[in-house]
Amino acid sequence: MIEGRFAPRFTAGPLTLPTLGGHLVLRRPTEADLDAVVAIHGNPATNVHNPAGPMKDDEQGRALLEGWLVDWRERGIGYWAVDAVLPEEWEGARTLGFSGVRHLPAGPTQVLNLYYRYAPAAWGRGWASAVARRALDAARAYDPETPVIARMQPGNLPSRRVAEKAGLQPVGFDLAGRPVLADRPLPRSVVKGLPLV
Secondary structure (H helix, E strand, C coil), rough: CCCEEEEEEHCCEEECCCCCCEEEECCCHHHHHHHHHHHCCCCCHCCCCCCCCCCCHHHHHHHHHHHHHHHHHHCCEEEEEEECCCCCCHEEEEEEEEEEEEEEEEECCEEEEEEEEEEEHHCCCCCHHHHHHHHHHHHHCCCCCCCEEECCCCCCCHHHHHHCCCCCEEEECCCCCEEECCCCCCCHHHHCCCCCC
């Protein structure tokens, strides 16, 4: 991959949300996002389908965020911080969630993992699907040869709907029994080669 090729094209402009008269800004996360990472990932409501449960402390948040920062530095692609710049009733800009794609080993190859996690206040507005579609566009521009996948717990229907609205289709189940959706057919070795975490 050409380092940084992705960042200028896909982080410069906002994703417009005309229904609210505001817009979302998709940007590279920074160390200053730690509080938002912990608040969103530590919220029990955002972890109903997460077997590990909510994030427990700043240390876990820092480790997660550092992995995302390394992705951007070393690969020029990663998860975005999703900021809302909305009408006055939302009190200006705030981080609603994190979404995007990042590299993930999958047996003999690499895939780009589509990810989305938002604060409950952002649910049900179509934002996760809109940003997921933008992430797939970014992934195709970054490296059209690398498959994009999403995994979720079997009962996590909202997550599955977001992946399907982004254009992913079921391709099988990983070794943990989670549905895997992808932007193209994948060999069984790739689906079964996904890490268990």
